[in-house]
Structure formats: structure tokens, C-alpha cells
Amino acid sequence: DAALSADGLVKVYRGGKRALDGISLSVPRGSFFGLLGPNGAGKSTFINILAGLVLKSSGTVRVWDRDLDRDPRGAKAAIGVVPQELNLDAFFTPRELLDVQAGMYGVPKSERRTMEILDIVGLADKADSYARTLSGGMRRRLLVAKAMVHNPPILVLDEPTAGVDIELRQHLWEAIRGMNEQGTTILLTTHYLEEAEQLCDRIAIINQGRLAALDTTANLLKRI
Ligand code: ADP
Numbered sequence: 001d002a003a004l005s006a007d008g009l010v011k012v013y014r015g016g017k018r019a020l021d022g023i024s025l026s027v028p029r030g031s032f033f034g035l036l037g038p039n040g041a042g043k044s045t046f047i048n049i050l051a052g053l054v055l056k057s058s059g060t061v062r063v064w065d066r067d068l069d070r071d072p073r074g075a076k077a078a079i080g081v082v083p084q085e086l087n088l089d090a091f092f093t094p095r096e097l098l099d100v101q102a103g104m105y106g107v108p109k110s111e112r113r114t115m116e117i118l119d120i121v122g123l124a125d126k127a128d129s130y131a132r133t134l135s136g137g138m139r140r141r142l143l144v145a146k147a148m149v150h151n152p153p154i155l156v157l158d159e160p161t162a163g164v165d166i167e168l169r170q171h172l173w174e175a176i177r178g179m180n181e182q183g184t185t186i187l188l189t190t191h192y193l194e195e196a197e198q199l200c201d202r203i204a205i206i207n208q209g210r211l212a213a214l215d216t217t218a219n220l221l222k223r224i
């Protein structure tokens with residue numbers, strides 16, 4: 001079964017821009033899936049539809065066997081979304097931020113894995129430091145941790161390394177790999193082939209709102 005699938009997905013923005021022009025693709029459970037394409041290809045639009053931030057125009061989306069139209073709450077619960085912006089409440093600590101997030105998702109105290117998650121993203125030793133004292137790379141890893149508090153089977157990241165320097169990028173990759181090794185399906189967008197190549201086991205290339213290629217990373221690299 002797929003973790004996530006789209007069938008004939010179309011998004012036309014107000015004003016007429018056709019950002020997605022009939023995308024059909026399927027992300028296998030447990031995979032590390034990359035959505036690759038140049039700026040303006042439609043990657044964020046795709047992710048934002050999954051996150052419930054943008055309404056699709058037509059087509060169907062299924063998330064962990066839930067239809068996005070018929071069971072939007074169920075679909076949303078199966079996804080943790082890491083936003084592109086580094087907006088974090090600066091006067092909270094990672095431990096507090098994860099607790100607030102867990103509360104919002106109704107995760108019972110007994111089922112919270114705060115320290116385990118902070119450990120996976122390499123922030124265990126920063127659990128009680130104010131967010132404002134964390135570097136940009138650490139903040140982004142904290143956002144990854146925040147997206148995981150309700151234990152979603154799918155983690156979605158929009159350009160996770162945008163604005164993160166090379167050294168910190170490595171830390172972030174390790175954190176995301178750790179999630180994938182624990183069984184989480186990863187879907188990330190990037191416009192760097194190198195990033196997709198290093199991380200993903202499967203890559204979809206989109207261009208001008210259409211699917212240009214979809215294959216395992218190994219097969220795709222043979223063709224480029
Ligand atoms: P819709 O209701 O179709 O989802 P939005 O309400 O999200 O559209 O868009 C509001 C406005 O924001 C649009 O009319 C558009 O002019 C503008 N906008 C936001 N982001 C972009 C972008 N990346 N490119 C062009 N216009 C944008």
C-alpha cells in the first residue's frame with residue numbers, strides 16, 4: 001500500500017496560474033521520496049495541498065488510506081509537516097515547544113516521546129535552552145522534531161536545507177535519515193539534484209506542474 005498517492009492532481013490559483021497540471025504519483029510506505037524540480041515547478045503547491053494549506057482544484061489525494069476530501073482530519077493526522085520558515089517561539093525551550101505541540105494534537109502525557117525525538121534530531125543537550133539561543137540549523141531540526149510529536153507515519157519537508165550552510169545541512173540530513181530508519185516515510189522537496197541523490201531512494205521530477213520522471217534514484221541517475 002502507498003503512504004501517499006495523488007491522482008490527476010490539478011491546482012489553478014486565482015488569477016489563472018496552473019501550478020499543478022494533472023500530477024499522478026505514489027509514494028511507497030517506508031520510502032525516502034524526493035520531489036525534485038526547478039523553482040516554480042509546483043513542489044510547494046503539492047506539499048501545501050497535503051498540509052491542508054492550499055485547496056486543490058481537482059484530482060484525488062490519499063494519505064495512509066484516507067481520502068483527503070472525505071477524511072481531511074484523518075489524512076492530516078498521518079502527516080507531520082516541516083515548514084520552510086524558521087518561525088519558532090523564541091522564548092520557549094525545545095522541551096516546552098514539543099509539549100505544547102503534543103497538547104495541540106491531543107497526545108496523552110504517557111505517550112509523549114519528547115526526549116527520544118530530541119535525541120533523534122541531535123538536540124537532547126539543548127532540551128532546556130531557549131529557542132532564541134539556537135542556531136539556524138538547530139532551529140530547523142527543532143521544527144523536524146515538532147512535526148514528529150504526534151507520531152505521524154509520514155514526514156513532509158519543503159526545501160529542508162534552504163538557507164542552511166553545508167556543515168549544518170549534514171546534521172539535518174542525519175536527523176531525517178534517523179526518522180526514516182525508524183520507519184517514517186519521508187517526502188521532501190528540493191531543487192538540488194545532489195541533495196535528492198544523496199538522500200532519496202526514489203525521485204519524482206516535476207516541471208511546470210507535470211510529472212517529468214519517476215523512478216528509483218539509481219535508475220534515474222543512469223538516464224541523466
Ligand atoms: P488560492 O485561493 O487560489 O489558493 P491564495 O489565496 O493562496 O490563492 O493566493 C492569494 C494571492 O497571493 C494570489 O492571488 C497571488 O497573487 C498571491 N501569491 C502568493 N504567492 C504567490 C506566488 N508564489 N506567485 C504568484 N502569486 C502569489
Ligand code: ADP
Binds near residue numbers: 015019038039
Ligand atoms: P516550487 O515550490 O516548485 O518553486 P510553487 O508551487 O511555489 O513552485 O509555484 C508553482 C507556480 O505557482 C509558480 O508559477 C508560482 O508563481 C505560482 N504560485 C504559487 N503560489 C501561488 C499563489 N498563491 N497564487 C498564484 N500563483 C502562485
